[in-house]
Amino acid sequence: MNAHFRAREHLRPDAVLHDVHAALLADVHPVIRLLRLLERHVPSIARVATEQAAAHVVRHRSVDLLVEAALNDGFGQIVVVGAGYDSRAWRLPGAELATWYEVDRPEMAAIKVAKLGAARLDVDRVRRVPASVHTPAWLVDLERAGWNRHEPSCFVVEGLLHYLDQGRAEALLDELWAGPAPRRVLLSFIEPAMSRRVTPLYRELTRSFGEIPRTFFERETLGAKAAAAGRAWRSWDYPSQIQEFAPGALGRSAGLSQLVGEAR
Numbered sequence: 001m002n003a004h005f006r007a008r009e010h011l012r013p014d015a016v017l018h019d020v021h022a023a024l025l026a027d028v029h030p031v032i033r034l035l036r037l038l039e040r041h042v043p044s045i046a047r048v049a050t051e052q053a054a055a056h057v058v059r060h061r062s063v064d065l066l067v068e069a070a071l072n073d074g075f076g077q078i079v080v081v082g083a084g085y086d087s088r089a090w091r092l093p094g095a096e097l098a099t100w101y102e103v104d105r106p107e108m109a110a111i112k113v114a115k116l117g118a119a120r121l122d123v124d125r126v127r128r129v130p131a132s133v134h135t136p137a138w139l140v141d142l143e144r145a146g147w148n149r150h151e152p153s154c155f156v157v158e159g160l161l162h163y164l165d166q167g168r169a170e171a172l173l174d175e176l177w178a179g180p181a182p183r184r185v186l187l188s189f190i191e192p193a194m195s196r197r198v199t200p201l202y203r204e205l206t207r208s209f210g211e212i213p214r215t216f217f218e219r220e221t222l223g224a225k226a227a228a229a230g231r232a233w234r235s236w237d238y239p240s241q242i243q244e245f246a247p248g249a250l251g252r253s254a255g256l257s258q259l260v261g262e263a264r
């Protein structure tokens, strides 16, 4: 669904994010076709769809800019964990300066390779790591793909933590921010209070995409964990995310999104 949101945003005259590849990567799923139809005829569904799309593109644009900053700061390895249809390796300015790795479940990795081929995008632009982060073994697969733990790395963990149980999410963060070389870890996360605030319609529509987010991290808890690992932490609440990264989306958002944080 995220690629649909980005494809739609790309066409807006006031777009806060341009992703020229999103339309080619997006899935054609019966639920998405049905929602498109309902949106045209049911104002309440159209409103929620607009809010969900705005929430996604604000988050994605926020992370775009943090990845661009890491590229500018000379991070030569970018590891996108739970990459889905992320297209940053093909579209961010300066992307060619880094070696990119995309980690995702094997079945999703195979679908993406097929889609990149159909979209005539260079499949070799990223090193693919078909692995689940459910166990620490994914790091072994990452190293087999060429990643060097002794070189600076920026990890992008967007839209992933809420698929994991809390113990595994915490262990994953420890794996990411413990390391000998400079590291930057970019995260999106949903605070429990935020998921309690959504309307029943918003919740049902989100579920219809197969998403049942698990929420357990508060920004303060994450900050304390990062600090315990010796990392400086910064996070943005949603209004400040919009103000700083995507002011154009101000009027379109219901004030709900995953928050963005950075440990370095």
Ligand SMILES: C[S@@+](CC[C@H](N)C(=O)[O-])C[C@H]1O[C@@H](n2cnc3c(N)ncnc32)[C@H](O)[C@@H]1O
Binding pocket: 002, 003, 081, 082, 083, 084, 085, 086, 103, 104, 105, 108, 131, 132, 133, 134, 157, 158, 159, 160, 163
């Ligand atoms: C909501 S999508 C987010 C995609 C992309 N990062 C974005 O923000 O648009 C979640 C992605 O995480 C992947 N994922 C879920 N559980 C995973 C796991 N245990 N190991 C690796 N990837 C996983 C899914 O296959 C999917 O591609």
